[in-house]
Amino acid sequence: MGIFQMTRTVLRNLAGGPDTRPYPAVPARTGPFTRGHVTFDPATCRSCGLCSRRCPCEAIRLDKEEKVWEIDRMRCIACGDCVEGCPFGSLMMEPEYFSPVVEHVVERYTITYVKPEKPAKKPAEESTGAKEEGADAGA
Secondary structure (H helix, E strand, C coil): CHHHHHHHHHHHHHCCCCCCCCCCCCCCCCCCCCEEEECCCCCCCCCCHHHHHHHCCEEEEECCCCCCEEEECCCCCCCCCHHHHCCCCCCCEECCCCCCCCCCCCCEEECCCCCCCCCCCCCHHHHHHHHHHHHHHHH
């Protein structure tokens, strides 16, 4: 009985072809929950460092002094923890996959966000002088 079942399985596999797809030649199927790769927008990054702290495989590195954000694509497992942890929306998960590469890929981005300056405070004597004048006018 076992040899007939094995023969049937072999014949079905020969006639049906492989169950897998040859990925680079045939694009992979994507669905609503597909995790492809992480994308970064340097214009909205505030250099908080939450993404690098939440990355379980340490694929993201942030240098606050030089304003450089790096991601090591060979270490990234596309889990999405960095995307969930970014409070400014600088990271997003794109459903498309990268084409297969052989070399080690580290992407570097220069952070272009410039923190707006705080408005200058008025001197204390000007603000108290205005209150005294208003009090005299009301009397």
